[in-house]
Amino acid sequence: MVNSGYKPITLQEAIEIRSRTNAIPYAGGTDLMVKNIPDADYLFINDIDELKQITQDDKYIRIGAAVTFTQALDSDLVPPLMKEAVSRIAAPAIRNAGTFGGNLGNASDKADSVLAGFALDGCVRLISADGERTIPLEDFCVRRGVTTLGDDELIAEILLPKEKCALPYYYKKIGGRNALAISRVAFAGAYEVRDGVIKAISATVVGEGKFARYREVEATLIGQTVDEVSANAAAYAERFIEKMTFTRGRVSAEYRKTVVTNLFKDYFTSLK
Ligand SMILES: Cc1cc2nc3c(=O)[nH]c(=O)nc-3n(C[C@H](O)[C@H](O)[C@H](O)COP(=O)(O)OP(=O)(O)OC[C@H]3O[C@@H](n4cnc5c(N)ncnc54)[C@H](O)[C@@H]3O)c2cc1C
Known part of the structure; x- marks a missing residue:
């Protein structure tokens, strides 16, 4: 039940309320409604225009914390990898309300x-x-349920470096069904290949209890040819897999490990 709420219309007001109360930031409410915290006070941030903008500067595509997934899907600025990922979130009703700040x-x-x-x-x-x-x-993002957000802080924007937004990418989400499916495993990567040689590569997976990049392993692929990585995809996949811990969640640890291994192999054989 909502005990009481604050409804600021400027970011300045919102951070002032945040600094002097324990009110919980509330954007689309799609997670908070499910949690239904008893006697909570809420700080409703979905009327704050400054948080609802998608803009760009020299370096970044900037997505406001209260931007909904539907709004992002309609934007020419949001990069294809991000659009593909949010297009697979739940169903239209959740995408119309759910926000980037809430997801984070x-x-x-x-x-x-x-x-x-x-x-x-x-x-x-x-x-x-x-x-x-x-x-x-x-x-x-520290691990499931834990971030470094301060008690007096609000998420204002997600910033995506423009040079990464333009790269070719790989994205796969494995759920129990096509629509309204929380990921069992999902995988995203972006890469840059010039003259058949890998110049930059990222790979990240959900379903491990936390998000992680294995940058030291990614670095071992830089300078390799696409042909070499593709021909030895299983061995390159293993370099990542051995850094990961697979535990039982909605699915068994074995299932998760097999799927993640296959996704790494598929990613490495799809590089071009
Ligand atoms: C049926 C269903 C299906 C779903 N499917 C998916 C799915 O496929 N993929 C997926 O990723 N998620 C899914 N979700 C989860 C949810 O929709 C997303 O996490 C969504 O992005 C939450 O955004 P929100 O604005 O509704 O967050 P809220 O519920 O408003 O807030 C969520 C959390 O974020 C905090 N918060 C919100 N905004 C800020 C801010 N600006 N600063 C600081 N803290 C903030 C809140 O205090 C709260 O702790 C699903 C949820 C439901 C109910």
């Missing part, structure tokens, strides 16, 4: 927009009455 703030290891953000080297801009900070998503 919920700290689920199944969050589809966060997976794409990881693969694109995304950052998050956090704001409080004391100032703001911009940090990589990897430094924000």
Whole structure:
């Protein structure tokens, strides 16, 4: 039950309320309604125009925290990998209400927009009455249920580096069915190949209890030819798999490991 709520219309008002109350930020409510926290006070942020913009500057595509997935799908600025990931979230009713800030703030290891953000080297801009900070998503997401969001902070924007947004990508989501499916496993990667040689590559997976990039393993692919990586896809996949811990969730650890291994192999044989 909603005990009481604040409904600011500017970001300044919102961070001032955040600094002096324990009100819980509430965007689309698609996660919070399910949690139904008893006697909660909410800080409704979905009327704040500053948080509902998709913009760009020299370096980044900037997605406001209260931008809905439907809004992102209609935008020419949002990169194809992010669009593909959010197009697979739930069903239209959830995509009409669910937001990027909520997907990140919920700290689920199944969050589809966060997976794409990881693969694109995304950052998050956090704001409080004391100032703001911009940090990589990897430094924000600690593990399932835990982030580095301060008690007085709000997520303001997700920032996606433009040079990564333009790269070819790979995305697969494995769920129990096509629509309304939370990921059992999902995989996203982006890469750059010039003259048959890998110049940049990212790979990230959901379903491990946390999001992770294995940058030291990714680095071993840089400078290799696409032909070499494709011909030895199983061996390259194994380099990542041996860094991961597979545990039972909605599916068994064995199932997860087999699917993730196959996705790595499929990714490496699809590079062009
Ligand atoms: C039926 C169903 C299916 C779903 N399927 C998927 C799916 O396929 N993939 C997927 O990724 N998710 C799925 N979800 C989860 C959910 O829809 C998403 O996580 C969504 O992005 C949450 O956004 P929201 O705006 O509704 O968040 P809210 O419920 O408003 O908030 C979620 C959390 O984020 C915090 N928060 C929100 N905004 C901010 C902010 N600006 N600053 C700080 N903290 C903030 C809130 O305090 C809360 O802890 C599903 C949910 C349902 C109910």
